[in-house]
Amino acid sequence: MDKDQSKNKEQQTNIEEEDTLTTRQGHPVTNNQNIRTVGNRGPAMLENYDYIEKISHFDREMVPERIAHARGSGAHGYFETYGTVGDEPVSKYTRAKVFQEKGKQTPVFVRFSTVVHGNHSPETVRDPRGFAVKFYTEDGNWDLVGNNIKIFFIRDAMKFPDMIHAFRPDPVTNYQDSERFFDFCASNPESFHMVTFIYSPWGIPANYRMMQGSGVNTYRWVNQEGKAVLVKYHWEPKQGIKNLTQKEAEEIQGKNFNHASQDLYEAIEHGDYPEWELFVQIMEDGPHPELDFDPLDDTKIWPKDQFPWRPVGKMILNKNPENYHNEVEQSAFGTGVLVDGLDFSDDKMLQGRTFSYSDTQRYRVGPNYLQLPINAPKKRVATNQEGGPMRYENDKAPGQSLHINYEPSILGGLKEADQTGKEHTPYVEGNLVRESIDRNDNTKQAGETYRWFEDWEKDELISNLVGDLSQCDQRIQDKMIALAEEADEEYGRRLREGLKNAAKDGSSMNPLGAKDAEKASDEAIEKGHDSEPY
Known part of the structure; x- marks a missing residue:
């Protein structure tokens, strides 16, 4: 490798390092999307250091x-x-x-x-x-x-x-x-x-x-x-x-x-x-x-x-x-x-x-x-916790020695409670991974929700989305349109048309097309569906 090639490679490495996400300790972050779990469904591990620091x-x-x-x-x-x-x-x-x-x-x-x-x-x-x-x-x-x-x-x-x-x-x-x-x-x-x-x-x-x-x-x-x-x-x-x-x-x-x-x-x-x-x-x-x-x-x-x-x-x-x-x-x-x-x-x-x-x-x-009274339980509290700012009373049981702030103790102090019901002990097995869960369809239920909406709610949804999305980078608009199209054909089409009209008018006002936004907002206001979606 000649000097120019070596210099170019060093510069490229430096650029990559400058753009690389790290922790406050300077550790490169290789997965910023998922905590570490047993299998991709969990449970999570207490040793999720990057997450806990973040x-x-x-x-x-x-x-x-x-x-x-x-x-x-x-x-x-x-x-x-x-x-x-x-x-x-x-x-x-x-x-x-x-x-x-x-x-x-x-x-x-x-x-x-x-x-x-x-x-x-x-x-x-x-x-x-x-x-x-x-x-x-x-x-x-x-x-x-x-x-x-x-x-x-x-x-x-x-x-x-x-x-x-x-x-x-x-x-x-x-x-x-x-x-x-x-x-x-x-x-x-x-x-x-x-x-x-x-x-x-x-x-x-x-x-x-x-x-x-x-x-x-x-x-x-x-x-x-x-x-x-x-x-x-x-x-x-x-x-x-x-x-x-x-x-x-x-x-x-x-x-x-x-x-x-x-x-x-x-x-x-x-x-x-x-x-x-x-x-x-x-x-x-x-x-x-x-x-x-x-x-x-x-x-x-x-x-x-x-x-x-x-x-x-x-x-x-x-x-x-x-x-x-x-x-x-x-x-x-x-x-x-x-x-x-x-x-x-x-x-x-x-x-x-x-x-x-x-x-x-x-x-x-x-x-x-x-x-604090608003957070304290309405029953007796007895702990071995000590100190800390604004502490104003000891969490001790009546008659408990203030000298014994640990457990267990031969000399007295607090004791563990009896287990009144059988403890739930789920079985967990799997590799520790940083992965998203399976079956993560991101748009199917969004489409079902859109179809569940009444017409005036659909009008409001499109109007509100167009009003804010019209101010965004075209790449962001394209991605949101693609998600809407994936969720429901009408949803995607109306969003695309609304953004197109807003761009043509140079304004985000009244982008609905099928029904005027102001008319939609004057229609039925109270919303009390007899059933939930799905």
Whole structure:
């Protein structure tokens, strides 16, 4: 090799090195798409060092506002169980005490929120809505942390910081840019189903009282014999479901950017207590190769005709917070906060969220955030944890020696509890890999959702997509059109035609073609489908 060739090769190597993604330790990142799991379905490993470093830094990017779900409202109430799952006793599926006795009431605190935008952003933004419920059960706290939409943008927790970065304001200009949003979504086709929901009227719930909630992730229920089933949670508002068109949202925002918080507070203040019924979908534990999707994939909906919604209880919110900061702002939720009879599945997003949520609260509120009244369980607490900023009491049992802060001890101190039911011990076998799950069709359900929409919702979806996509790079537009065409021929054709018309007019206004956008927004506004898609 002559000197020129050697120099060229060295320069090329340097260029590649400069463009190579690394960790903060300088390690080249060879797979930034998947956490490491046993087989491509999971479970995840605690030794996911790259992921833990990435997510723990992300958890600390903003002070003191929440990284996500910053804008929120909350209320107190109670959950009343039916004692059954549909027509069957709930004990067949779970031994969790919160569900066992008909009529049993458990105190709850609920926080509703927007996801991407800041603490003082309008509540009319096109954005998922958080729906987090803290149950103060007799076995300790249970947090059911979810959103208003039943799916999510990504299926692997490794991508979560990238997703939020793309959706938040540009780090240079500090304003949000639809091109960044669609660049991420076009580059991660699994997000297309969620994009279809978000850009339809379902992307702007009319208020918090009239929106659905979902646990999004797949969990497990475990019964007394240690047998487990997979479960999905769904909240259905008794007030009915109502969403907003873009035109309506803009009109509300021009007058009141706190409308959803105000609506919730005033309804409770006037005794018009909002109510939701809790439904579950149940599936035998396992990979279910007969399905065309993986039940652990949180970009997918479980078909209702195959896995029916079965009622298990209802929730009523009947008390407003006495102090917003103390109760709403400092409330802390975590997907890992489960009680006996409720368990994790191998859902990779769930396992990634479980580390991130509690880690974020320790940073945002402090390591002793669980001593705050809004977060503390309504039962005795006895731990050997010590110190940390803002600690104000010892978690000791009455009469316990303050000298013994370890376990086990011959001299006294706390002791382990007895196991009341048989522990669930799933069998796990497989190579440790960094791979996406199988059966990851990214557009089939998006097409089914599009066909399930009513005509005015389809019009809104196309109008909203064209309005933002028309501002994006042609390559991003082409990719989004291809995903829409793959999902549904009409969906793709209308999106293509809308973008073509917008480019011709030099404007993104009224791009619908088949029906004028303004006329569509004046049509039926309330949305209460008698059935869910699929």
